[in-house]
Amino acid sequence: MPGERRFQTWLDERLGLASFLASIRATPAVPRWVDWRYCIGGIAFLALLLQTASGLYLACYYQPNPQAAWKSIEFIEGNLPLGHFLRSMHRWGACLAFLLVLLHMLRVIHHGSYRPPRELNWLSGIGLLLLTGLFAISGYLLPWDLRAYWITLNMANWLQSLPILSDSIAWFLAGDTLWGHVPVSRFFVLHAIVLPILTAVLLFFHFAMVRRLGVRKPE
Amino acid sequence: MTTADKTSGNGHSGHPFYPDHLLVEGIVAVIVLLAILLVSQVWQVPLEEMASPSDTSYVPRPEWYFLFYFQLLKYFHGPLIVVGTFVLPLLLFAALVLLPFLDRKPARGVLQRPRSLTAGVLAIAAMILLTVVAYQEDDSMKLPPVTDQQVAAGKDIFYRFCILCHKMDGQGGFMAPDLTHIGSRSGRTYMERVIINPKIVSPSSIMSIVPLSDAERHEVSAYLSRKK
Ligand code: HEM
Numbered sequence: 001m002p003g004e005r006r007f008q009t010w011l012d013e014r015l016g017l018a019s020f021l022a023s024i025r026a027t028p029a030v031p032r033w034v035d036w037r038y039c040i041g042g043i044a045f046l047a048l049l050l051q052t053a054s055g056l057y058l059a060c061y062y063q064p065n066p067q068a069a070w071k072s073i074e075f076i077e078g079n080l081p082l083g084h085f086l087r088s089m090h091r092w093g094a095c096l097a098f099l100l101v102l103l104h105m106l107r108v109i110h111h112g113s114y115r116p117p118r119e120l121n122w123l124s125g126i127g128l129l130l131l132t133g134l135f136a137i138s139g140y141l142l143p144w145d146l147r148a149y150w151i152t153l154n155m156a157n158w159l160q161s162l163p164i165l166s167d168s169i170a171w172f173l174a175g176d177t178l179w180g181h182v183p184v185s186r187f188f189v190l191h192a193i194v195l196p197i198l199t200a201v202l203l204f205f206h207f208a209m210v211r212r213l214g215v216r217k218p219e
Numbered sequence: 220m221t222t223a224d225k226t227s228g229n230g231h232s233g234h235p236f237y238p239d240h241l242l243v244e245g246i247v248a249v250i251v252l253l254a255i256l257l258v259s260q261v262w263q264v265p266l267e268e269m270a271s272p273s274d275t276s277y278v279p280r281p282e283w284y285f286l287f288y289f290q291l292l293k294y295f296h297g298p299l300i301v302v303g304t305f306v307l308p309l310l311l312f313a314a315l316v317l318l319p320f321l322d323r324k325p326a327r328g329v330l331q332r333p334r335s336l337t338a339g340v341l342a343i344a345a346m347i348l349l350t351v352v353a354y355q356e357d358d359s360m361k362l363p364p365v366t367d368q369q370v371a372a373g374k375d376i377f378y379r380f381c382i383l384c385h386k387m388d389g390q391g392g393f394m395a396p397d398l399t400h401i402g403s404r405s406g407r408t409y410m411e412r413v414i415i416n417p418k419i420v421s422p423s424s425i426m427s428i429v430p431l432s433d434a435e436r437h438e439v440s441a442y443l444s445r446k447k
Contacts, residue, residue, distance in 0.1 A: 024237055025237055027236035027237060029234060029235055029236065030234055030235070031233040034240070042244045046251065070266070085260055085263065086259075087264065088262065089256070092259050094282075095282065095283075095284070098282075098284050109339065112322075114318055115324075116319065119319040123316065123319075126316060144270045145267035145269060145270055149270030151281055158300065159304065161300045
């Protein structure tokens with residue numbers, strides 16, 4: 001056996017790569033009528049990957065407490081190579097992701113793809129929509145600039161009116177005082193750890209369903 | 220491996236997912252990627268001033284995709300606010316969750332579903348309308364420069380309508396904050412907002428809405444902004 005082949009076998013015994021690649025090749029043929037509109041979901045996924053990349057860069061320098069948060073963003077913008085560019089990309093990328101998710105959803109509604117047997121696919125999609133919104137909301141607060149502060153304060157005020165859970169939510173948003181460090185670090189954990197994990201789980205399910213059921217044939 | 224059901228179009232007549240379909244997807248991806256790189260380079264987002272609880276003149280405005288909701292909330296006051304913050308979102312959410320269980324009929328094109336089509340189009344039109352209104356209200360907040368004439372007229376109006384509740388230079392009511400030095404605390408935009416909708420100070424505010432014309436409102440805010 002030539003060396004290259006031997007290495008492949010060695011790797012394959014350990015990782016099962018061949019069967020993985022085979023399973024990708026065996027993905028059912030894509031029907032002829034699948035046009036560019038069916039790409040939107042995939043591009044939304046790409047947008048989330050871009051957010052992960054620019055977000056990881058920002059997270060290396062961001063400091064989740066109100067005394068330092070704003071300064072750390074100023075530092076990112078002013079002193080780091082590509083800092084301002086990547087921060088802009090994270091912001092525009094959020095817009096893009098939201099837009100694409102909405103367009104994808106319109107596509108799904110237009111084709112009536114939520115109908116049986118794709119209910120769970122639709123429901124996981126709603127979960128993803130909520131998560132996208134929560135990403136945006138928790139991201140607002142992080143730069144700790146005027147806008148962040150006042151929007152969060154407004155939200156806390158409105159949420160006071162909820163018939164249930166209003167106290168816990170207001171406490172979560174505003175911490176002991178909105179001025180303390182608690183809400184900033186909470187939002188950061190939410191934005192950079194909890195939401196990404198939940199999103200990954202739901203996306204895995206969402207894609208598995210698409211693979212299992214295929215896309216719906218329009219009438 | 221795939222449970223190809225009747226509704227799925229996965230037949231043998233298509234092209235392979237890999238590499239054919241991935242190529243189409245890849246081309247769209249590259250276009251979108253280039254677009255976002257270009258936009259991020261050309262329009263770099265600014266960092267606003269650092270947060271400060273004392274700068275109450277700031278008018279927060281969310282990203283465009285939440286704007287319609289912010290605008291919607293402005294129309295609910297007092298006990299009704301719960302309609303905006305809870306009831307409507309809950310209804311929308313329930314409708315989305317229940318959609319696949321309510322609409323189980325075999326698929327038809329949207330054009331054959333006039334009722335869902337109308338509902339969908341109306342909902343989207345409402346969102347667009349609210350967003351446009353929100354932008355326009357922001358524009359109407361661009362204020363004319365302060366003139367002495369305005370200040371004098373504003374003082375008149377203040378002593379007619381506002382003095383009942385507010386204290387000013389030692390006289391006036393006691394139900395509401397003393398506005399003698401309001402100009403050093405707040406900006407004009409904030410004052411204008413308060414006059415239009417006192418609920419932005421606090422949702423439970425008891426300040427009454429005084430029906431002023433745009434010009435009169437500008438006069439009052441001009442007057443107040445001089446009270447340093
Ligand atoms: C993070 C956001 C999301 C991503 C990355 C995503 C990704 C995808 C992808 C790649 C597909 C394959 C077909 C296509 O691209 O059109 C798909 C299908 C689907 N998605 Fe999503 N999706 C997201 C959010 C949503 C939302 C918000 C909904 C609706 C509430 C939804 C409902 C569906 C349904 C029902 C299908 C099956 C389509 C069919 O059978 O024609 N997804 N999704």
